[in-house]
Amino acid sequence: MLRFILRRLGLALLVALTVSFISFSLLFLSGDPAIAIAGESANAEDVAAIRALYGFDRPMMVQYGDWLWHALQFDFGVSYYFRLPVADLISERLSVTMTLGVCGIVFALLTAVPLGVIAAIRPNSLIDRIALFLSVAGQAMPSFWFGLILIVIFAIQLRILPASGADTWQHFIMPTIVLGYYAMPAIMRLTRAGMLEVLSADYIRTARAKGASEGRVLFKHALRNAIIPVVSLAAVQMGFMLGGSIVVESVFALHGAGYLAWESIGRNDLPTVQALILVFALFYIVFTFLADVLNAWLDPRMRSA
Amino acid sequence: MTAFPDALEITGPTPGQQLRRRMFGHQGFMIGAVFLVLLVIIALLAPVLAPHDPYAQSLSNRMVRPVFMGGTWEHPLGTDHLGRDYLSRLIYGARVSLLIGAVAALISGTIGTALGVAAGYFGGRVDAVVTFLINVRLAMPVVLVALAVVAILGGSLSVVIGVLGLLLWDRFAVVMRASTLQIRGREFVAAARAVGCSTPRILLSEIMPNIVNNLIVVVTLEMAHAILLEAALSFLGVGVQPPTPSWGLMVSEGKNMMLFEPWLVLIPGAVLFVLVLAINLMGDGLRDVTAPENRN
Numbered sequence: 001m002l003r004f005i006l007r008r009l010g011l012a013l014l015v016a017l018t019v020s021f022i023s024f025s026l027l028f029l030s031g032d033p034a035i036a037i038a039g040e041s042a043n044a045e046d047v048a049a050i051r052a053l054y055g056f057d058r059p060m061m062v063q064y065g066d067w068l069w070h071a072l073q074f075d076f077g078v079s080y081y082f083r084l085p086v087a088d089l090i091s092e093r094l095s096v097t098m099t100l101g102v103c104g105i106v107f108a109l110l111t112a113v114p115l116g117v118i119a120a121i122r123p124n125s126l127i128d129r130i131a132l133f134l135s136v137a138g139q140a141m142p143s144f145w146f147g148l149i150l151i152v153i154f155a156i157q158l159r160i161l162p163a164s165g166a167d168t169w170q171h172f173i174m175p176t177i178v179l180g181y182y183a184m185p186a187i188m189r190l191t192r193a194g195m196l197e198v199l200s201a202d203y204i205r206t207a208r209a210k211g212a213s214e215g216r217v218l219f220k221h222a223l224r225n226a227i228i229p230v231v232s233l234a235a236v237q238m239g240f241m242l243g244g245s246i247v248v249e250s251v252f253a254l255h256g257a258g259y260l261a262w263e264s265i266g267r268n269d270l271p272t273v274q275a276l277i278l279v280f281a282l283f284y285i286v287f288t289f290l291a292d293v294l295n296a297w298l299d300p301r302m303r304s305a
Numbered sequence: 306m307t308a309f310p311d312a313l314e315i316t317g318p319t320p321g322q323q324l325r326r327r328m329f330g331h332q333g334f335m336i337g338a339v340f341l342v343l344l345v346i347i348a349l350l351a352p353v354l355a356p357h358d359p360y361a362q363s364l365s366n367r368m369v370r371p372v373f374m375g376g377t378w379e380h381p382l383g384t385d386h387l388g389r390d391y392l393s394r395l396i397y398g399a400r401v402s403l404l405i406g407a408v409a410a411l412i413s414g415t416i417g418t419a420l421g422v423a424a425g426y427f428g429g430r431v432d433a434v435v436t437f438l439i440n441v442r443l444a445m446p447v448v449l450v451a452l453a454v455v456a457i458l459g460g461s462l463s464v465v466i467g468v469l470g471l472l473l474w475d476r477f478a479v480v481m482r483a484s485t486l487q488i489r490g491r492e493f494v495a496a497a498r499a500v501g502c503s504t505p506r507i508l509l510s511e512i513m514p515n516i517v518n519n520l521i522v523v524v525t526l527e528m529a530h531a532i533l534l535e536a537a538l539s540f541l542g543v544g545v546q547p548p549t550p551s552w553g554l555m556v557s558e559g560k561n562m563m564l565f566e567p568w569l570v571l572i573p574g575a576v577l578f579v580l581v582l583a584i585n586l587m588g589d590g591l592r593d594v595t596a597p598e599n600r601n
Contacts, residue, residue: 011440018441026453136589140582142533144540145556145574152567243446247537261449262541265456273453280446288443 004296012289016282020071023277024064067274076275081267086275089260094279096166096256097249100175101242105234107180108187113230116191117223120199131192135185143182143244147251150174164253175252179245183237190233194226228298232291239284327594334590340583348399355393356381359550363388368566382572385555386562391569394550395576401551402532402580405466409531410524412470417477418520422508424478425485435478442475448537455543465544469531480523484516518595525588529581536577552577 042050051057055066070077076086119128154174155163165171198204199222207221208214246258253259257276264272318326328334347354357380366388370376376383382391424435451468458464488494489512497511536553538544545551547558552573559569 011437014437015440015444018437019444022441022445023450026450026457029457136582136585137578140529140533140578140585142536142540142553142556142574142577142581144537144553145570145577148556148560148563148570148574152563152570156564156567243449246446246448246452247541250541258449262452265452265543268456273449277446277449277453280449281444284444284446 001296005293008289008292012285016285019281019285020068020278021064023274023281024067025060026277028060028063071275071278076278077271079264079269079272081264081269081272086271089272090257090275090279093255093257093260096254097242097245097258100172100179100245100248100254100256101238103172103176104179104241104245105183105238107176108183108237109234111180112184112188113191113227116188117195117218117226119188120192120195120226121218123196128192131188135188138181138185141181143178144247144251146181147174147178147248150177151251166254166256171252171254175248175254178251179241179248182244183234183241186237187230187233191226191230194229195222198222198226228295231298232295235287235291235294236284239287242283243280324594328590331590331594333586334594337583337586337588337590340579341587344399344580344583345403347396348403351396351400355390355396357390357393359389359393359397360548361389368562368569370566371568371572374568383568385558385569391555391572394555395552395573398550398552398555398573398576399580401462401545401549402535402577405462405469405535405545406528406532406584408466409469409473409535410528412467413472413474413527413531414477414520414524416471417474417523418481420474421478421481421483422485422512422516425482426489426508426512432482435482439475439478442472445472447472447534451534451538452541452543455538460538460543460546462545462549465535465538469534473527473531473534476527477520477523480519481516484519485512488512488515518591522588522592522595525584525591529584529588532577532584533581 055063058066067077074087076090078084079086079089082089115127115131115134119125119131122128150161151163151174154161161173162168162171204217204221207217212221242258245256246262248254249256249258250262257279261273261276261280263269264276363384364387366380366384367386369380369384369388371383371391372378372381374383380390380392382395384390385394420435420438424432451472454468455464458468494507494511497507502511535544535551536556539551539553540557542557545554547554555573556570556577559566559573563570
């Protein structure tokens, strides 16, 4: 087990390093950042001065090493736009995104798992059909459009929910539904498939044969085994959702890290964008690592993989 | 003396016939296919079908309501904030969505299939490198990276297609790798190797025909994915640029008038939803039809 964890940890670190390099070089391609910072009225001397001040005149690898060294100490430089440390900006905004992400995944699990279980117990029933419809629709639903529809219904027509902002818990209801619905189909399908497979297993027949009640069979014997892959999928989905929250946050003007990313891209604020790509990637890497370890812990067969 | 049964009766329907029979009998697949074919025809015939020029502005005719909300048949789905005919823009928008979906899926499919088949067939180091690349790619937040790159290079149809094509190859690589792993150990591959077939020949004429069904399924699903992402990028203002009629852009332009004219947002989003739904239904159906043993 320890060997497994160490190997996965090494892999995760390598992935993180590669992502950091890609996100750095990606924005390096954007041409001369000094011109962007100096603004349109600057002359050649100003640009040269800024280039020297920020160190853009050094070779790319030196700049990357420097950036990485500081990033390891949670120093992502200074935002071109806010003139504030990027790390402070992000940590301030991240709490909103994390809240949204946690609410979203909880919403997704609370709807997907019961639906998936019922759908598996009664295949081809009405509830199975509804669950299938919800998951097919969810995969085709553009999340920005779904968000706008909710705003039209609940904020404009019924006037019971606020349309934008992040001041109260009511502000989080619609974003949670939109983000959660994005993660729901995959979780529901996996729950249903897992339950169907487990329910046809021999030990379930044995449990029934020895007279265990149906509820006990379903929850103690079946769901416990079917839920294992769902837990790790939920962790992976959580990583995806944080990255996908950009769209949802911009629809609801929720001032989280995703919204910050969108604004920063519009403002050409490279240090902030670089740091945010890295932060979102790290979240995904951490969540998938946790999912792998959890899987290996619950199911020893996975440790050899 | 009894008559010999017909040769056809003994062998039964060919696999191709069976496949076609299953396809026509699959409800989801047929619904999806009919809608998709319809939308493709509409996109191809856009110049014939569109009642107006999708770019022609008419400032005296701004935000005319659709016919079912009290408008006239002159503009069946009304006009937008610049007085452009909404139906015509929707029809031309189908071209943008389908083009982006198809070309992005083609690019990412080529990259992903090459990586996945190589990883599955050669195994060892090649596999380790490809698996690592897949992990790296999955860790990159797609929307954020696409936003950043499009913002740097400037939004245009070809940039959006290129970025999505270079980003969405992960599922191709994962599925093609797994499919190749299943095929690689089979007797006919060993036989081809034994008679001295070259590696490219084995890959192209022994491996590929056996995994092409899975490939087509992923192509459809990734096409839907690319279409949704383009719409999201255009909605955020860094995708296809105005005045090109893109459905995501139309939702974004209608957003400001949403309080009084919600149909400006509802109509293009609904069309987008139907297109993606149709492609997904077809993809799911194809998966059921080509691998009936994996249903559920």
